[in-house]
Amino acid sequence: MANKIKIQFPDGSKKSFDKGVKAIDIAKDISEGLARAVLAAEVNNKLVDMNTKIEENSIINFVKFNSKAGWDTFQHSAAHVLAQAILRLYPKAKLTIGPTIEEGFYYDIDMPPIKQEDLGKIEKEMQKVVDENLAVSRHVVSQKKALEMFKNNKYKVEMIKDLFSNKVTGTQKTKSSVVPKSEKITYYEQGEFKDLCRGPHVSNTGAIKSFKLLQTSSAYWRGDAKKESLQRIYGVAFPDKKELKKHLFMLQEAKKRDHNKLGRELEYFTTSEVVGKGLPLLMPKGAIVKRILQRFIEDEEEKRGYVPTITPVLTKSDLYKISGHLDHYRESMFVFETNGEEMCLRPMTCPHQFMIYKFKKRSYRELPIRYSEVSELFRNETSGELHGLIRVRQFTLSDAHIICRPDQLEKEFEDVLHLVEYVMDCLGIKEQVWYRFSKGDLSKPDKYIDNPKAWKQSEATLKKIIDKLGVKYVEEEDEAAFYGPKLDVQMKNVYGKEDTLFTIQIDFALPEKFDMTYTDEKSNSVRPMIIHRASIGCLERTMALLIEHYAGKMPLWVSPIQARILTVSEKFTKYGQEVKDKMRAAGLRVELDDRTESIGKKIRDAQLEKINYMLVVGEREVKDKTVTARNFFNKVLGAKKVDSFIKDLVKEVDEKRIPKE
């Protein structure tokens, strides 16, 4: 029996096999179909290749394409095919890393810039590699041997060395974990191609049935702008053609929702060369939405005990010297000299509000003080990172600073969280967001305030609070503000790129820098705690993500044009006007389309403009004092009595109901 082992399957059943049986043979034993479908196996929770020999009693779980591990395995195998094709076409190219990402895979390669038209050539070569159906094999070697094998590639050499010194591999974005210090290193081989890799991989290159290279870009080695610039090639792969086609179709569909396209088409905003980069001009519709969001949050905050401030956008740079912004942030600030003084446009509201706090001596009885301001901020972002309304040089943030006693911190934090949740509820985006606990990186004293003890303490405090409140979050290193850790609310745009929507930050540093104090019950002078928070985020960005999320079909309460009255002919203009006036009087945003166009045309136009309700008025309606309503999904809601319909709409606005198809 010594050469037999027991394998346990996910359903709990067990079966015995010869010692050293390959994972693929176990799958075949169950069914040929399964063997074809699996990409890798988890043996005792460890991900391995299908040709791995199993030497002891194990629990096995087969990994298919539609699981996270299966996707990763498959995409990464495709990345190897790409790398092999590149080396065949460009023998001088130096491979670096080629991880899996949510949208597929990429490979960073040190080589001359790739033109768009080269991608077709590379794809052809990849197809050859796939057609050759090369067996993929895994090998374990010593560090010495590995260094010898990859001696012509300085990047791989650096990685191999790092692997043995417990350094983090990969870039921050790919989230490669710290590899435990090991004696051995693995590489994979397919045909003439060898690459350093942890695996696992599909067993043959022929499995990569269908793939597409999507785009190229440049990226820096280890994400460091001071290091070599590499060519990054993005792609995605699927086990069959149909799925790839479907995926590419979905990508195209998603791009139709791109706020940068849709927002311009729907006349929310535009840009002008003579105004400048990253400085969008909000047109009436965009301005209305922004104003609604602003009024909404101002009212809501007032209800929740915030007090407003209005502070200047322009300031002497001295203020930011105190706060440390100038040190940590200068590159992204607009700083200029005038009248012999250095001035700047404010990138943040915090120091201004702190000055108001410091206006007089504060008692513990006054706290918490919650200063809020919907403020215009300016950040001199580098040109390449600007994007539509999501990333701009001037934006409006619903900024607030809660100055409180340490014993109030938790309650205040919780209240902020409730506010943020309420806002997301009203916007109907609760399902689309997730929380990110953003921590500092103590190894970067330039980027973060150098006070390890305080960092640790405030991160622990934040963690304690969010754990206690049962917030589900992901932790991320090196994403904090320079003065403290954050809880960010994250959302993706149509390109799958992640952006911060709202943020709540605990600040341990600025109260000190600004020498902020209050007098406690024993007459001691004590440092307050500060929560920085953005409740509805940056209004422009929030608007952009709403446009994308709703494909332009905004919830009634934020919609710039809630209803449009469409007259069947000029004879009914007067009645249309009457209905419009009534609705306006009820506070609804309504337009009258009394053009001499056909009713069909007017309906189509209203639909293209994503107007919530189309109200047709013609002979029937005039007679019955009704309107015939449709919603923007073009669903006919039938004839409605005008007065009761207005009442319904007002109610819908008040309830901030979210549209459903």
Next chain:
RNA sequence: GCCUCCGUGGCUUAGCGGUAUAGCGUUGCAUUGGUAAUGCAGAGGUCCCGAGUUCGAUUCUCGGCGGAGGCUCCA
């Protein structure tokens, strides 16, 4: 800032060394219409800007500006 792609009337687009297509939209008139009606008439482009090559450049070269997607950054 770096890499790739891009820049022709409001939009989509043809063209290419001799100042330019077409469709949609738009304007006016007629038609008074219940899911893009029809007819007639019209307006609208220094082909992103600058320099160079050329007898001549929207077309070729270079530089700039602007846009898109990455990278870095980040609300």
